[in-house]
Amino acid sequence: MNAVVSAYNWVPDFAQGLVRDMRVRWALEEAGQPYRSEPIAQQDKTGSANRAKQPFGQVPAYADGEVEMFESGAIVLRIAEGSEALMPRDPAGRARVQTWMFCALNTMEIPVAFLTELNLFSAGQAWTEGARPRVEGWLRQRLADLSTRLGQNPYLDGDRFTAGDLLMADVLRTLPEAMLAEQPNLAAYVERCTSRPAFQRAMAAQLADFTGSPPPGWA
Numbered sequence: 148m149n150a151v152v153s154a155y156n157w158v159p160d161f162a163q164g165l166v167r168d169m170r171v172r173w174a175l176e177e178a179g180q181p182y183r184s185e186p187i188a189q190q191d192k193t194g195s196a197n198r199a200k201q202p203f204g205q206v207p208a209y210a211d212g213e214v215e216m217f218e219s220g221a222i223v224l225r226i227a228e229g230s231e232a233l234m235p236r237d238p239a240g241r242a243r244v245q246t247w248m249f250c251a252l253n254t255m256e257i258p259v260a261f262l263t264e265l266n267l268f269s270a271g272q273a274w275t276e277g278a279r280p281r282v283e284g285w286l287r288q289r290l291a292d293l294s295t296r297l298g299q300n301p302y303l304d305g306d307r308f309t310a311g312d313l314l315m316a317d318v319l320r321t322l323p324e325a326m327l328a329e330q331p332n333l334a335a336y337v338e339r340c341t342s343r344p345a346f347q348r349a350m351a352a353q354l355a356d357f358t359g360s361p362p363p364g365w366a
């Protein structure tokens with residue numbers, strides 16, 4: 148059975164191309180695994196059918212005939228474990244890639260998500276300005292440290308792209324351009340990763356699924 152990935156059939160403009168099924172689609176494209184998406188309407192995300200697949204009423208969920216999963220990072224790990232294009236086979240190489248995957252989703256995505264909360268979801272609310280210096284300082288330090296470690300290497304594990312880069316680039320590409328540009332090697336790294344044909348195909352596929360309408364009451 149080809150993999151099936153849940154997605155949305157509509158999101159607001161600012162979220163188009165950024166929904167987390169992108170990571171899963173991108174990994175499947177890199178691995179050369181055919182899949183189909185299963186787009187759902189916003190008003191159905193908290194229904195029992197979606198919650199059976201994704202307990203939090205979100206996307207993505209994933210099935211491939213052998214397993215049923217949610218959590219984009221766990222799904223990318225599953226795909227990477229089956230594909231040398233995303234993870235080397237030797238134990239030391241696998242451990243390095245897994246380390247970068249967790250780094251992307253924990254060390255980096257947590258402060259990135261805080262900034263997104265300030266800039267987007269809670270934009271304009273008074274409390275955000277008090278929190279901004281702390282959040283931006285925290286994130287800038289993480290970016291500086293990551294930049295130092297990457298150095299002039301093309302990818303986090305050296306010369307080859309892995310699932311660690313896939314998740315890291317997917318997290319970093321959501322940053323405001325000006326903040327990412329403060330670390331030119333990271334900006335170039337994100338550009339290098341997202342210029343990959345597999346990323347472009349994943350992006351086109353996510354965008355093509357937005358054929359639905361906003362939920363009732365959407366302003």
Ligand SMILES: N[C@@H](CCC(=O)N[C@@H](CS)C(=O)NCC(=O)O)C(=O)O
Nearest residue numbers: 165166167204205206207218219220
């Ligand atoms: N940790 C989850 C997060 C999933 C997630 O945040 N999904 C978002 C789209 S990017 C969603 O469906 N949000 C709708 C909501 O929370 O109501 C993962 O990585 O899969």
